[in-house]
Amino acid sequence: MRASRTRSGRRCSKRSGRTRTSTGTSARSTTSGCSRFPRRAGRPSTPGRSGSTSRTGSNARPRSEPIPLLSGTTRRVARNHDAAAWPLGVGCRHRGGGVESRVTIVGAGPAGALLAWLLSSRGIETLLVERQSDFEREFRGEILMPSGLRALAEAGVELAKDELLPLRFFEGWMNGRAFIQADADAAGGDFLPPSAVSQPKLLERLVAMSEATGHFSLERGATVRRIERSADGSSVLHVRSDAGDSKVEARYLIGADRRGAVTRRALAPRVRNRGAMLDVVWFKMAYPEAWQPGTARFVGGRGQLLIAIATADGLLQMGWVILKGTFGDLKSRSHDEWVAELWNHADSELADHIGRHAETITRPFLLNVVSDRVLGWASPGALLIGDAAHTMSPVGGQGVNIALRDAIVAANELVPAFSNGGDVDAAAARIEPARARELDVIQRMQAMPPRVMLGTRGIHALARRVASRFLSTSFGQARASVGGRLFFDGVVDVELTV
Template identity: 45%
Template sequence: MSRSETTVIVVGAGPAGASLAYLLASRGIPVTLLERHHDFSREFRGEVLLPSGFEALREMGLHNIVTTIPHVVPTAFELYANGRPVFQVPFNADTFGSSPLTALSQPAFLKAIIERTRTLPHFRVELGVTVNELLRADGHVTGVALRGPSGDQTLHSDLVVGADGRNSIVRRACNLQAHKHGIDFDIVWFKTPLPEYIGDQAPFRAYFGRRHLLIAYPSADGFLQTAWIIHKGTYGELRRRGISEWIEEMAHHVTPDLATHLRAHKGSLTNPFLLSTVSDRVTHWSAPGALVIGDAAHTMSPVGAQGINIALRDVVVAANHLVPVLRQPRASQRIAAATEAIEHERTPELALMQRFQSIPPRLVMGHTVWAAAFRTMIPRLLQFEMVRRRAAATALPTFLFGHGDVRLQV
């Protein structure tokens, strides 16, 4: 078994892990990035970049990557209730400023970040490796034991950062307990060819009604991405009925143009799968010698497309606290203080965002009298401009721009 050392080990080369590795290495901190996959040519879900995430990339100096990879800038948001149009809002500078909502190719995005980071002398990346356990000494995490193409090895560090998603090995090995926030539901997730009705537009559509919610938008790879949000545990029955029947079920909840498109392509869905959603947050983000960020610290509901954006904001805050202490020798106590400060600074935004995310599913899919009344009245009320403005002013700024000022200070 071979042994090597670095200052920071980042487990997981998703948006949080790759961008944190870039920031640390670009500030002279030796960092090793570990990823269990051999490449990034696989299906990702968090591919919508909001102004909050775009601004975090701008702070890191990585925002120009977006224009060099496949991406789509939606032209408008269209809301439908029970298959009927409620309103359409153009995506323009008045709403988004200089950071438009962007559907990007996450595989291309991650590859571009890592290729840029490879040019830095303090960076090393290992793909196709699996972290089996964390190393410990005197109650502190001191590195990882991993298996890769060259066999078993140990890698020692001053800090291990878990950016390895909702099933994080770092989170589990450190016994970081999480509490759920909001309700669980399932998402039927698939792609079809772009429908003819889109033309040269790129609308972001949302359909709700009869306790269903469906979202469809053009993806960066030239397909129509569809997410059908259903009640937890109901997918088994749909699958037993066959694709034709659940496509027909979806068709009953959307406009005729999308319904015709879904029926025409029911035999050629691309990458269909069931995503079991959860919204949770660890009660503590760190243990001695270890830290979790991104989905490893807080699994976000897909409502409001917050996952990648919140993760990028985590990275900026983490770099602000970690870089100064990691530049100093024998910094274990200062590292512990820094990881606690990261949690303290990030928790208010996470708590607020997860609270906001929990509201739409309860209203759109809930069984209560209040939820039923909402589904009946809201389509009528949203036809009035004043109501739309008031509703947008309540939560939209938080969803788009985040809560609190996140600026890179190192």
């Protein structure tokens, strides 16, 4: 332990080592259906559970009925929308040392897990493949805007009190001055505040709900390493897990495995990159005792931005927004030097907290910020959603919300097509146009604040001074709240119709 002085002159302790403080744990739930592959060829999949909650019960094949074999060899896979050859309720099964599935979703993040729930709860057999065996191991955003909370409510996902923390106090600081201090309670009765939601708990909840439908299988700890596409639109996924290598023959493939990941590579779509001038260093630390629960503070000035937000697990999530490409310099410094640099950019109260509790800072994680959009989310037998279709900048905490809303729109289109033997590719092609406007508006809005906050020229410093004065006037706050509403509520209405 070494002692150092805080900005306010008080002595505090810093450790050169770092400790993880995340306390959340997640039980590894058992998988149903085609779990634990590879299996011996011909071994039947586990029968579905009784008491299925399928919304399209009349479509579901009774679980006691034998699985009809497809004609042709083991390698042959029927077209994804050939409902006669692959009636609903059949699910995934083991063939030729691999697994064959009707709908395969790669990636159990918010987009993949919510869509899996929406499909399986409507009687559509769904296999979800996730590389992590524990949802705690994947770092993702924890702030849900009202638009994301409403998407979950539409999908029938009720969050327990200990799973979410409403954010009630918002503070903006610029150049050492607090220019906004807002209390969500003052906004009136029907205002739904953004909330910090534990993502591991939410994802555990979604897969548990899906498993209870009897139309769902989850493969955890299974990484899709390569995808072969066939001319008929089907795909063969090469999967590696602790149990060894195996194959999944996917009649319909949904990529929800984030940017640059395996499905985007396999589908090789055109991508429009918007560029991004920032990177974010993320970490968690102890929550300041003096702060009200549910506080979010944004500290701008001197070409940097600090974000400090309460999390559902009682900690403080910190995002240190830096100019793209400058992380190498930070990384080369010792922990104490790194924290001292961070401390320099905080307002006096936050700096004091960082100085006193530096030993609680978790290992920092660099988010290489990208803002892009795939042009052509749907191709024969395949669809991209969530970050796999559009990588979001973290500005405005939009990624999880947009991913959840993608899943709702995808379900609206895909469920009727799968249920009625309709043209799935035509249905999938309608999803991107339905989401395009929201994405364009949000991605354009996300690009603005970093230019002002991070610019290093004199003109940028002037812009920051003008912005901080403007935002402290009631007119400026009214203008800002118009933009804020789009971040909070979304740009278009998204409702679940199936």
